[in-house]
Amino acid sequence: MSMQNINFTLNGQAVSADIEPHRNLVELLQRFDLFGARESCGQGLCGCCTVLVDDKAVSGCLYFATWVDGKSVTTVESLDANGALSIVQQAFIDCGAFQCGFCTPGFVLMVHQLLKEHPNPSDDDIVHYLSGNLCRCAAYPEIIEAVKVAAKR
Amino acid sequence: MKQVGRDIPRLEVRAKVTGRAEYVYNLRLPGMLYAKIARSTVPHGRIRSIDTRAAKAVAGVHRVVTGEDIRKLIAEPYFGPAFHDQPILALDKVHHVGEPVAAVLAGDPHVAERAAQLIEVEYDELPAVYDEVAAMQPDIVVHDMLKPAGTFADLKHLKGRTNTNIALDYHLRRGDVDAAMGRASRVVAHTFKTQQCLHLPFEPFVSVAEPGDGTLTIHTSSQTPSFVRTEIARLFGWPENRVRVKVPYLGGGFGAKVYVKLEALVAALSMLVRRPVKLALTMEEQFYMITKHPTTFRIKSGVDQDGKVVARACEVFWNGGAYADIGPRVTQKSGFTAPGPYDIDNISIDSYSLYTNRTPAGALRGFGIPQLVWAYESHTDLIARELGIDPVEFRRKNILREGRPQASGTAMQDAAIAEVLDTIAARMNWSAPFDRGSGTIRRGRGVAIGFKASISPTTSVAIVNVAADGSTTLYTSTVDMGQGSDTAFAQMVAEVLDLDSEDVRIVHPDTDVTPYDMGTLGSRSLFHMGNAVRLAAEDARTKLRALAAEAGLPEGTNYPPAEIFKKRYGMQAGNVIGTASFVPTYKSPDAQTGLSDNVTPFWMIGGSGVEVEVDTETGAVRVTKLVNAADCGKPINPGVARTQLSGAAIMQLGFTLSEDMKLDGGQVTNASLADYKIPGIRDIPPMQNELVEAEQRSGPFGAKGLGESGTFGVSPAIANAIHDAVGVRITALPITAEAVLRALRAQAGQPLEDE
Numbered sequence: 001m002s003m004q005n006i007n008f009t010l011n012g013q014a015v016s017a018d019i020e021p022h023r024n025l026v027e028l029l030q031r032f033d034l035f036g037a038r039e040s041c042g043q044g045l046c047g048c049c050t051v052l053v054d055d056k057a058v059s060g061c062l063y064f065a066t067w068v069d070g071k072s073v074t075t076v077e078s079l080d081a082n083g084a085l086s087i088v089q090q091a092f093i094d095c096g097a098f099q100c101g102f103c104t105p106g107f108v109l110m111v112h113q114l115l116k117e118h119p120n121p122s123d124d125d126i127v128h129y130l131s132g133n134l135c136r137c138a139a140y141p142e143i144i145e146a147v148k149v150a151a152k153r
Numbered sequence: 154m155k156q157v158g159r160d161i162p163r164l165e166v167r168a169k170v171t172g173r174a175e176y177v178y179n180l181r182l183p184g185m186l187y188a189k190i191a192r193s194t195v196p197h198g199r200i201r202s203i204d205t206r207a208a209k210a211v212a213g214v215h216r217v218v219t220g221e222d223i224r225k226l227i228a229e230p231y232f233g234p235a236f237h238d239q240p241i242l243a244l245d246k247v248h249h250v251g252e253p254v255a256a257v258l259a260g261d262p263h264v265a266e267r268a269a270q271l272i273e274v275e276y277d278e279l280p281a282v283y284d285e286v287a288a289m290q291p292d293i294v295v296h297d298m299l300k301p302a303g304t305f306a307d308l309k310h311l312k313g314r315t316n317t318n319i320a321l322d323y324h325l326r327r328g329d330v331d332a333a334m335g336r337a338s339r340v341v342a343h344t345f346k347t348q349q350c351l352h353l354p355f356e357p358f359v360s361v362a363e364p365g366d367g368t369l370t371i372h373t374s375s376q377t378p379s380f381v382r383t384e385i386a387r388l389f390g391w392p393e394n395r396v397r398v399k400v401p402y403l404g405g406g407f408g409a410k411v412y413v414k415l416e417a418l419v420a421a422l423s424m425l426v427r428r429p430v431k432l433a434l435t436m437e438e439q440f441y442m443i444t445k446h447p448t449t450f451r452i453k454s455g456v457d458q459d460g461k462v463v464a465r466a467c468e469v470f471w472n473g474g475a476y477a478d479i480g481p482r483v484t485q486k487s488g489f490t491a492p493g494p495y496d497i498d499n500i501s502i503d504s505y506s507l508y509t510n511r512t513p514a515g516a517l518r519g520f521g522i523p524q525l526v527w528a529y530e531s532h533t534d535l536i537a538r539e540l541g542i543d544p545v546e547f548r549r550k551n552i553l554r555e556g557r558p559q560a561s562g563t564a565m566q567d568a569a570i571a572e573v574l575d576t577i578a579a580r581m582n583w584s585a586p587f588d589r590g591s592g593t594i595r596r597g598r599g600v601a602i603g604f605k606a607s608i609s610p611t612t613s614v615a616i617v618n619v620a621a622d623g624s625t626t627l628y629t630s631t632v633d634m635g636q637g638s639d640t641a642f643a644q645m646v647a648e649v650l651d652l653d654s655e656d657v658r659i660v661h662p663d664t665d666v667t668p669y670d671m672g673t674l675g676s677r678s679l680f681h682m683g684n685a686v687r688l689a690a691e692d693a694r695t696k697l698r699a700l701a702a703e704a705g706l707p708e709g710t711n712y713p714p715a716e717i718f719k720k721r722y723g724m725q726a727g728n729v730i731g732t733a734s735f736v737p738t739y740k741s742p743d744a745q746t747g748l749s750d751n752v753t754p755f756w757m758i759g760g761s762g763v764e765v766e767v768d769t770e771t772g773a774v775r776v777t778k779l780v781n782a783a784d785c786g787k788p789i790n791p792g793v794a795r796t797q798l799s800g801a802a803i804m805q806l807g808f809t810l811s812e813d814m815k816l817d818g819g820q821v822t823n824a825s826l827a828d829y830k831i832p833g834i835r836d837i838p839p840m841q842n843e844l845v846e847a848e849q850r851s852g853p854f855g856a857k858g859l860g861e862s863g864t865f866g867v868s869p870a871i872a873n874a875i876h877d878a879v880g881v882r883i884t885a886l887p888i889t890a891e892a893v894l895r896a897l898r899a900q901a902g903q904p905l906e907d908e
Contacts, residue, residue, distance in 0.1 A: 022263065035179040036172020038404075040355045041436045041826040048355055076172035089170040093162050096796050099635030101169030102178075102355040102404030108170060130834045134826065136355050136405050137635050138803035140837045142796060 006069035010034075011078035019065045025051055025058070028065035029075060036076035036105040047133030050106035051075055057113050059132075076105035079112070088112055091150035092143070099137035107133050111147050120151055156647040156654045157854045160792040163640040164659065165402065165633070175401035177359045177374045178433065185361070185429040186215055187262035188422055191255040191272040192441060193247035196283075196510040196819025197295070198276035200245060200254070207271040208257055213264040216426055217272070219255045220244040223421050227388050230421070234380070234412040235308060236320060236477040237300045239513075241388075241417045247276065248295055248475035249510050250819045251441025256422060258430060281510035281819055285472035286449050288318040288507040295475060295508035306741065308481060320473060321481035321506040323488045325747030327560055328499030333464035337455025341536050344451045345528035346885040349472070350812040351444040352517055353831060354634075356404020358442055359433040360415040362423035369424065370397040373416050376406045377672035378630050378662040384413045385420050393664075400662040403634035407804070408516035409443050410634075411674050412479065440814065440824035445517035446480065447472040450491070450528035455499075460542050462551050464499040467491040467529075471506050471514070471521065478515040480506045486608055487521035489561045489742065489752065493529035494570045494604040495551045500560045502747065510819055518801060519605065519861045520675050523808065523868060526603030527886060530869035534599065535882065544873065545578045545600060552602075562748040563606075567857075568756040569784035569847040574602050576843050577866075580780040581762040589878065593769045596777075599873025602760030603865030606753030607858065608675040610739035614668035615685040617646055617693040617731040621722070623714035625652060625693075630662040630670035631682045636860050637793035638678050642686045644789050645853055649690035651711075668732070676858030679789065680755055683853035685735040693731025700729060737851070755849050758784035759862030761802060763838075765874040772894025774810065774875060776838040783862035785844045787855030794859060798842045801863030807832040809868040813887050 003018040010032060019028055026039045026049050037060045040048040044059035051060045052074035053067075079086040088111045091097070098104040107130065114121055114129040121129070126147050135143065168174040191208075205217040220242035223230045230244070231237040243254045255272050259265035282293040298315050301308035308321060334340055360373040369389075375381055378398040386393045403410065415432050423430040434442065448471055455464035469491055473480035488504030537547035552574065553565045577600050578584075590596040616628040627646050633639040643657035660667055670682055697714055704721035706712055712720075718727050737754035764778040781802040788794040811830040815822045823829045842863070849857040872883050881896035898905050 030181075034172075035176075038178060038356070040357065040404075043436075043825060043827055045826045046355060046436075080171050085167070085170065092170050093166040096162065096792055098169055099637075099796065099800060100355070100403060100405045101165070101174050101635060102176065104169050105172035127834050134355075134831060134833055136353055136407075136804075136831065138800040138832060138837075139796065140803065140832075140834045141799060141840060143834070144837075 004066050006066055008068045008070060009072040011075060011081065021064065021066050023065040025060035025063040025065050025068060029060065034075050034077050038102060040102065045134065046103065047106040047110065048103050050109045050133065052109060052113065057110055076109055087153050088115065088150045091146040091153065095142045095146035095149055097142040097146040098139050103133060103135045107143055111150065114147065115151060121147065156644045157789050159644060159654065160790060161640065161654055163637050163793060164643055165639065176356055176404050177361060177372050177401060178356050178404060180361050180372055182361065182363055182429040185431055186258040186260060186426060187265050188256045188258050188419065188430050188432040189262065189265035189269040190253045191269045193243065193250055193252040193254050195247060195276045195278050196250050196281040197279040198247055199279065200243060200247065201275040201277055203255060204273040205255060208268040211264060211268040211271065213259050213261055214268045215258040215260065217255060217257050218242065218422060218425060222425065226421055226424060230388065231300065232384055232388060232413045232417050233302060233477055234479050235302055235305060235481040237302050238296060239476040241421050249512055251512060252475065253418065256418065258422060258426060283509050283511055283816060283819065285447060285470040285507045285509060288509045289470065289505065291316045291318065294318060295510060307485065318508040319505055320477045320508055321484045323485040323504040323747060325489055325500065325502040325560060327748065330464045330466050330499045330501040333499035334455040337463055338458050339456045340453065341456065341539060342453035343532050343535060344449065344884065345531055347448045347524045347527055348886050349444050349447045349511065349814040350808050351440065351814060352407040352409035353439055354405030354407060354409055357434040357436055357439050358410065358415050360419045361429060361431045362419035363429040364423050364427055368395045368397065369420055370399065371416050371420060372399050374403050374410055375400055375416065376410045376632050376634065376674055377412055378632065378664055379669045380412055380672055381416045382664045385416060388417060398664045400632050403632055406634040407518050408674060411516060411672055414442060436826060437824045440821045441512050443478060443515045444474065444512050444814065446483065446514040446521060446524060448524040450525065452528050452532045454532065454536060456536060456540065460540050460547060460550055462495055462497050465492045465497050467502045469504040472509050472511065473506050474509055474511040474513040476513040477506065478513045480514055482608065483516060483521040486606060487525060489747065490522065490604060490606060491525050491529065492560050493533065494553050494602060496553045496557050502560065511816065516674060518804060519864045520608065522603055522605045522861065523805060523864045526601060526865045527868045530601035530603065530866065531872050531884065534873040534876065545574065545583050548574055548602065561742065561752045562750050563752045565756060567847060567849045568604065568758055569845050570602065570604065570758050572845050572847065573758045573760050573782045573784055576782040576845050577760050577762040577780055580841050580843060590766065595767050595769060595878040596764065597767065597874040597876065597878025598762065598764045599870045599877055600760065600762040601866035601869035601873060605757040605861065607677055607680065607755050609753050610736055611671035611677060611681055612734060612736040613670045613682040613685040614734040615682060615689040616668055617689040619693050619697065619714050619729040621715065621718040621725045621727050624656065625650060626658045626660055627686065628660045628667045629682055629686065630664065630667045631678045632662055632673040634673065636797060637790060638673065640793060641679055641789040642683065645683060645686050646690045649687060649694055676757055676860045679856055679858045680852050681735055683856060685733050687853040688733030688735065689731045692733055693729050696729045696731060754851060755857045757858060757862045759865035761866035761870040763870045763874045765871060765878055767875055767878045767893060769879060769897055772890040772897060774888060774890065774893060776871065779838045780841045780843065781863050782843040782845050783859050784847050785859045786847055786849035786852050786857035788844055789854060789856050791844060794844055795842045797860050798863040799840060801861060802867050803832050803837060805864040805867035806836065808886065809871055810887055
């Protein structure tokens with residue numbers, strides 16, 4: 001299948017890639033050795049593949065790689081780029097808001113978007129924003145707590 | 154500083170919140186091929202032909218492999234922990250929809266997937282059996298002959314048996330049930346059922362095999378690396394030391410990733426093509442791997458005038474699906490707890506593990522216990538209602554007290570059953586008046602408690618390595634899948650060697666390096682491996698003292714290890730290696746009576762109390778309060794322990810209210826997260842999770858396992874609360890709004906039409 005050349009910003013760096021049009025964004029990121037966005041359900045329902053494209057959360061498993069051409073892509077790996085964890089990441093640790101950790105990057109990125117748009121989220125806001133992320137270990141009570149802790153900080 | 158009992162974050166938290174934790178999901182190796190599986194489309198049939206020509210013709214396909222190709226490499230390509238009944242790829246017959254029939258290898262997984270869809274298989278279809286009670290009759294026989302693995306003494310008599318679907322029948326007889334039922338003032342009987350559901354770890358099954366020079370390395374998302382090594386070596390006829398199994402973090406396990414799953418297939422494929430091979434399942438494919446047993450449980454009790462249960466007869470039918478997996482062990486090792494945590498003199502248990510033409514069933518967070526508790530705690534509640542006794546009082550009157558023999562004859566020791574029940578009742582304000590609602594919203598409450606034995610006897614080995622600078626590393630084959638075993642063991646090592654837990658490094662399972670462990674399953678690790686870790690750390694401490702004596706350091710002084718090494722070897726050099734193994738004592742149940750006075754090294758106790766609101770117009774049930782309590786011994790890390798309790802209870806909430814694999818002609822019709830609904834953030838009720846501190850005297854630092862205990866009571870507590878609210882009894886899981894509405898309409902004499 002024919003390759004398509006795309007240029008985009010990845011975690012602040014200008015990059016380019018040759019990629020077939022059927023590949024999704026998760027596969028594209030793996031070529032850059034970024035594994036924080038993970039394909040799990042393959043249907044955009046679990047949120048494990050959450051990536052920010054132009055600061056908006058998308059499901060990487062349903063998002064064609066070529067669509068990021070000319071756009072800015074942010075993955076979980078960017079959050080501690082300066083060596084320090086983000087407030088949200090630290091709050092997840094302090095509240096024990098994960099177990100196996102497979103869904104955690106997706107939740108962390110979604111909470112970043114939530115707090116950007118609602119710095120003091122209500123319980124309804126939290127549940128609304130996170131209803132597209134699933135956690136099979138069911139750390140939900142701790143995740144809700146972590147969002148509140150992060151919002152206070 | 155005291156390390157055991159500290160609430161520290163798990164060791165791997167930073168790797169997990171940054172997305173950098175290592176999973177097999179991430180692994181790519183040079184020259185690696187991707188495998189995709191062509192699966193059976195029929196539930197039961199003889200393979201007439203497999204046409205792989207179209208698949209081979211796809212550009213980029215490296216090889217197409219069938220069962221016959223595997224048979225050329227491995228003469229007897231069958232595996233399984235209890236029965237060697239599962240072929241690596243189907244041979245001659247298929248036994249369930251989704252069974253692997255052929256595999257395609259390609260450098261690009263999309264190519265392999267497309268080619269796999271082009272494989273044409275013709276079958277002579279056979280009639281299929283799906284129901285566990287129907288499978289008791291040999292009208293339709295799933296396997297032509299039974300092939301027990303030989304590892305388990307109690308399966309030997311089944312070898313070569315034909316014309317049956319019964320993979321194990323376990324029978325227990327205690328006292329005289331018939332006579333006691335005859336004398337009882339009341340005899341109560343019910344039948345309860347559970348549905349087929351499954352683990353669905355978010356990192357679906359994934360394994361990579363990498364052939365070497367007369368060796369094979371398997372990177373796998375497995376809870377049982379040591380077992381995988383033994384079983385792969387057996388299949389190839391190799392010594393164990395030629396097989397290396399490595400396991401990083403797991404993206405969830407819950408009992409799915411135990412024994413051999415994809416490992417035999419990737420091992421065989423990689424040996425055939427002499428290249429690394431990766432096989433990663435999709436979420437949909439997980440519905441054809443391993444599930445939780447559907448069950449039918451007929452339970453009957455005789456009760457005397459004073460509300461004491463004097464006899465109980467239990468018949469449990471476990472629907473094991475097409476391959477036995479660990480089902481026969483579930484049937485026996487959970488089977489003997491079927492009468493519940495009650496002090497009953499006359500008991501009979503008949504527990505049957507059955508083959509059917511469904512996806513195989515194995516262990517799922519509780520090893521069969523949640524299915525049993527569902528039945529005996531629903532039944533217990535119904536008896537209390539019939540007698541007009543408060544359900545908590547009725548339980549108090551009948552529960553097993555410390556020192557009393559359980560059905561098997563093993564005495565209850567360090568089992569805080571009464572304390573768990575009391576804690577739940579207290580948190581539920583059970584003695585306070587309760588508002589049962591009015592109009593179309595009715596309220597109710599219920600409790601349930603359960604218990605579990607640990608799988609026994611099983612072995613764990615640990616190595617503690619103190620380096621010349623005093624830094625310490627622990628080597629175990631226990632798998633941390635989020636339950637926090639790495640952290641708990643680090644705390645134990647640190648406690649013994651006077652270190653900070655955070656400074657202890659854990660080497661993850663690598664069977665070339667880490668010693669044997671039976672498996673990370675059945676809540677066994679904290680107890681079994683915990684004991685081995687503690688002993689290994691103590692061994693290291695003893696050896697450090699000996700080294701100090703050799704170095705001429707005066708006895709009784711607490712020199713830092715780094716100084717001891719320097720003094721002894723003249724520079725920063727040397728190691729001290731502490732080792733220990735742990736295996737508890739055990740006595741097999743008597744072949745005739747099923748009795749043993751030593752069936753388990755420890756007991757797990759868990760229970761729940763719930764309040765619900767039922768909408769009488771729709772049948773919708775809303776859980777408005779969920780209290781979970783478990784005897785956790787003395788917790789090593791209370792924070793992590795509490796999240797285990799909470800996570801287990803929420804998982805069971807899904808198995809109670811929504812999760813249900815639906816079959817049509819053997820085909821799963823809801824094999825996706827869109828149609829098979831697991832709990833999301835909107836489904837979480839207000840919860841309290843209570844660790845009931847007791848002491849497990851034989852456990853490390855008084856601790857015991859609790860990864861499963863939170864599941865025990867949830868389902869029956871909800872059914873009991875619904876009964877309390879609206880007077881109807883749900884006897885089959887899941888408890889959907891439709892099921893409740895049907896029961897309400899039937900009660901009102903206006904039954905809904907059948908589907």
